[in-house]
Amino acid sequence: MPDELKDWDLTKPQRQSMLGVVVYILRNIRALGALAFSFFAFGAMNSSIWLVFAVAALPIAIIFVVFAYYQYSNFTFQVNDNELIIHKGVFVKDRLVVEADRIQSIQITENIVQRALGLVALRVDTAGSKGSELEIPALERVKAEKLKTLLYQKKAAIESEGEGVQAEDFSIGEASERAEKTEEAGDVLVHLSILDLLKVGFTENHLRTGFIALAFVFGTFSQYWEYITDYFSDSVDSYTQQALNAGFAALTLFLVAFAVFSVLISVVRTFLRFYNLKATLKSEAIEVNTGLFKRNESRVPIRKIQFVQWEGNPLRKAIGYESAKIKPSNSMGDADREQKIEIPALKFAETSKLVNGIFENFAEPELTVQANAWAYARFNFIIGFLILIPLAVLLYFRVGWVAASVFAIAPIIAIFGYFYGQTVRIQYSKKFMVIRKGLVFTRRIVIPSYKIQALSVDGNVFIDRRQLRHANFYTAAGTRTIRYMPEKDAHILRDYLLYCAESSEEPWM
């Protein structure tokens, strides 16, 4: 701990860094962005507005600064006993209290402004908090780190007091010692290099979309070129011919540009999100630091992790990578914005390290239920057929009854459905359930069985006859579904998973 922080007494109300005023000013400007924009739009139409602007500029600026100053000066935080207390608000004063043991995770983030000022934001997530309510937006990094450590220590201390619920039984002193120890240690799981980022960026699904678009254009182009030229050569004069050529050239160019653009977008996006990504596996938490301009440092206690979802696509598989999404229990206010930590490139060896680090004693579950592949085929056939009807009608007016041949596509869609359905399965045991699905884009989801917080088995008249059911697995981090399971298996699975959840006394969120 640096010496300057020796006298930093968190039991007394503390202000943020004075530079926080700048942060607040910029935030307010951003918040008013839409309003300002409409003003400018007015200004473009009526130039006299600019005069009003020029006159109003100074007082507005003063109001901004004063308001931001009060936002800064009215914002205090302190840690009393086991509570983090935040006072804030200019017109409406708020007092926010979080008990340390209610804290789900603490995140330190910095955007480009905060970085320039040498500040970070500290956000506390609890199970019941709304979005960014519990945020200290302008702290020096050392202070933020200290506050974070302190809160985690308090949390660990309270939890170790709780009788028997937590297995770890250690005194407060030990807890803080341990917390500090884990702060140093940790096993670096992945550290993405520039090359890795390029690989990830290029193997995003956008590339596939781009290639398919290109292949489609060139394929159709060469295939029909003869037909088109034959059709037009006699009746059409050279000018139209040229225009037609130009049209095709423009279309091709557009699609090439589109493909390049989409790849570029993916690469840029990858760099922005995953630049210098470093995932560290610690004994009780996983930490991921990532981002180019907006650094995001998240720490998720392993106990809060509800499930991990691995995703792969053929290109990534070819270079030996798959991506992992780690889902902790959602904050309630964040229900729409699913919280997740994403590691875009894991080598297979790292994957097993991640699995073993997060899920103790992970073993492939022995029992398997396979979805009914024919049901997927049937579903695809019907949906495909329905989609093709308008196309067929459209073509009928052009080519007559030949249009009916488009329905030949429906069986092909159905065959894809069948093969997809064959990949859909769930394996389960007392400890874990593993859901697998996906033909080209594969998915593997590992959920500890006791984390299930509700289950539903759905049916409808269309699948009644075949005795199939859909099973929904609800966790505190979202729902996962398996469709078209045999009814008997679905019921056995439900009863078994309920038994797993109900007989478990481990904390699940």
Place this chain on the structure above:
Amino acid sequence: MEITWENKEVVGDALPALEKVNFQKHPVRYKRYRYLVSGILWLIPLTAVVILNISLEGYWRFLPIGIMLVLVAFNFASIRIGFSRRGYALRERDLTYRKGWLFYSTTTLPFNRIQHTEVSQGPVEKKFELCTLKIFTAGGSTSDLSIPGLEEEEAQQLRDYISKKAAIYA
């Protein structure tokens, strides 16, 4: 409080099966309540179509009304048939709610996963002396469960029972 699970590693028939449980039905006036609510909702488009009808001529103008009446009939039928299949079941460690006719679902919530419970009553529900029991789980709204059409007393009792169970098992 402590209940030992006996058939520890057994799968299949040895586990308590949910299908064998008796489901508690709603009071019959809940059906009337639902007729009324959907009746009121249908009234708006129905009036619109009737008004439109006056300004039209020819027999085909009755077509929209006809279609709408079929839909209303279908809606009422699904309330009627759905009513007999609707119900909740309490077990020692979980709560199950079943509903739906053409598309149906059976949702089960273990007591040790419940965050909090709430009893609510809207103005129309008040007239019918019915209540809705809402049960909240963690992490957003996807797995929350709400059981409408309960007797006032029944809803309170259920809520007390569930909160007590939730406190024991949590």
